[in-house]
Amino acid sequence: xxxxxxxxxxxxxxxxxxxxxxxxxxxxxxxxxxxxxxxxxxxxxxxxxxxxxxxxxxxxxxxxxxxxxxxxxxxxxxxxxxxxxxxxxxxxxxxxxxxxxxxxxxxxxxxxxxxxxxxxxxxxxxxxxxxxxxxxxxxxxxxxxxxxxxxxxxxxxxxxxxxxxxxxxxxxxxxxxxxxxxxxxx
Amino acid sequence: xxxxxxxxxxxxxxxxxxxxxxxxxxxxxxxxxxxxxxxxxxxxxxxxxxxxxxxxxxxxxxxxxxxxxxxxxxxxxxxxxxxxxxxxxxxxxxxxxxxxxxxxxxxxxxxxxxxxxxxxxxxxxxxxxxxxxxxxxxxxxxxxxxxxxxxxxxxxxxxxxxxxxxxxxxxxxxxxxxxxxxxxxx
Amino acid sequence: xxxxxxxxxxxxxxxxxxxxxxxxxxxxxxxxxxxxxxxxxxxxxxxxxxxxxxxxxxxxxxxxxxxxxxxxxxxxxxxxxxxxxxxxxxxxxxxxxxxxxxxxxxxxxxxxxxxxxxxxxxxxxxxxxxxxxxxxxxxxxxxxxxxxxxxxxxxxxxxxxxxxxxxxxxxxxxxxxxxxxxxxxx
Numbered sequence: 001x002x003x004x005x006x007x008x009x010x011x012x013x014x015x016x017x018x019x020x021x022x023x024x025x026x027x028x029x030x031x032x033x034x035x036x037x038x039x040x041x042x043x044x045x046x047x048x049x050x051x052x053x054x055x056x057x058x059x060x061x062x063x064x065x066x067x068x069x070x071x072x073x074x075x076x077x078x079x080x081x082x083x084x085x086x087x088x089x090x091x092x093x094x095x096x097x098x099x100x101x102x103x104x105x106x107x108x109x110x111x112x113x114x115x116x117x118x119x120x121x122x123x124x125x126x127x128x129x130x131x132x133x134x135x136x137x138x139x140x141x142x143x144x145x146x147x148x149x150x151x152x153x154x155x156x157x158x159x160x161x162x163x164x165x166x167x168x169x170x171x172x173x174x175x176x177x178x179x180x181x182x183x184x185x186x
Numbered sequence: 187x188x189x190x191x192x193x194x195x196x197x198x199x200x201x202x203x204x205x206x207x208x209x210x211x212x213x214x215x216x217x218x219x220x221x222x223x224x225x226x227x228x229x230x231x232x233x234x235x236x237x238x239x240x241x242x243x244x245x246x247x248x249x250x251x252x253x254x255x256x257x258x259x260x261x262x263x264x265x266x267x268x269x270x271x272x273x274x275x276x277x278x279x280x281x282x283x284x285x286x287x288x289x290x291x292x293x294x295x296x297x298x299x300x301x302x303x304x305x306x307x308x309x310x311x312x313x314x315x316x317x318x319x320x321x322x323x324x325x326x327x328x329x330x331x332x333x334x335x336x337x338x339x340x341x342x343x344x345x346x347x348x349x350x351x352x353x354x355x356x357x358x359x360x361x362x363x364x365x366x367x368x369x370x371x372x
Numbered sequence: 373x374x375x376x377x378x379x380x381x382x383x384x385x386x387x388x389x390x391x392x393x394x395x396x397x398x399x400x401x402x403x404x405x406x407x408x409x410x411x412x413x414x415x416x417x418x419x420x421x422x423x424x425x426x427x428x429x430x431x432x433x434x435x436x437x438x439x440x441x442x443x444x445x446x447x448x449x450x451x452x453x454x455x456x457x458x459x460x461x462x463x464x465x466x467x468x469x470x471x472x473x474x475x476x477x478x479x480x481x482x483x484x485x486x487x488x489x490x491x492x493x494x495x496x497x498x499x500x501x502x503x504x505x506x507x508x509x510x511x512x513x514x515x516x517x518x519x520x521x522x523x524x525x526x527x528x529x530x531x532x533x534x535x536x537x538x539x540x541x542x543x544x545x546x547x548x549x550x551x552x553x554x555x556x557x558x
Contacts, residue, residue, distance in 0.1 A: 106496055143515065147519055
């Protein structure tokens, strides 16, 4: 959370000899937070908007892209929850297999099979192109948000789980994700 | 959270000259919370059950209906998460396009197309009417809960995002939503 | 959270006469937590990995199985959120009807109808068996995580809601769920 738009909220209790109030850190260096958190772990919040670069239509494994932008903050949580919120209505976030890219291709095949597009589709909303209304439907099918447990500074996913960005539009565009971390500091 | 069933939990730290414990507020005036929170922002919880009035079968934009019932509480959070939990199994909550009502109509068309209903449907569970089993399936497809980031007292959704209530039953009925707000006070 | 892998994080504020820092409890007896929480309720976290025994392919009501493994911890929260995270990509968690098992059977019928399997399926990913790729798709349709409000030490679900484990593979296997509880202590 070292970007301008980021904020770290670390709640630190009073201790002797001088009682102190909760201290909120807005975009301060995390070094200070680290050093203090080691002594007095308390409730902590961090929030940051990250950007995923444009991806072509289909399902993409983006675990590393996301971790690379939040790892320093994530590492400060002993236990908590990471919430990822995609601010768009024509793409989605889901958790699925992280190894074989065929699984992602097959999932895209499924989505296209189940949601009609083009001449055969019954949609009224067509002004933004034939891929737009199907994109909205797919977005609600898979959802735009994920909540993942944090344990010992890491996302506590299963061995084969990864975070997918599913881009449902034909034209690749950058996608914004609001990341909110909440938990107990290390 | 000024209704009888509401509760605000605001954790306030000790400060000079008298150290104080965490203070829990149950249905108290939020004025007190506001004034103190400005000085000593700390972890805060608020929980309230709101009711959405009956909606006819289909997808409905309910962002304003929800905000009107939680805005005073929401405005007290600098950073956090808002959790909305629909206490029903034949309707759903989803986030999708907030502008063109055709998108909502087309989504209802899709749901009806994908989940068979009536004579052609293979369902065993038919005692509650032909629309009941399809409603349960649609409820799990879109889900009954949303988690949305809070930033500076507002839901931090994308420009085109809104909250939809999807009513899957033919008979409109009021729907309960448990709203839980959690974060750092302003 | 009395298992070896569990942890309770209870934030307790300073109070007279001696200001104290936040206290983190790692796998300690919950008795201590209970007695203190009654006096000074504060932000609290608990996290635990539980195991659901093997279930045959289909949808299963597992509310009791889960509650039996988290009830003592859950009962310590006055207000909060329970997060359940299935660490697998070929099963799912959803909330749906808790009474008539026909609803679960019909939902399984729907999933099998909508996701092709076997000779008629277009999947590239077939090495792990004909049921594997359909299982991945179903997992993203229903999702692998749930967030449920906690009120007065209990999951605040609707009268007819229950937690379902949907097993999408033919071979039953035990499934791990990371449970994270967060809220204000009783």
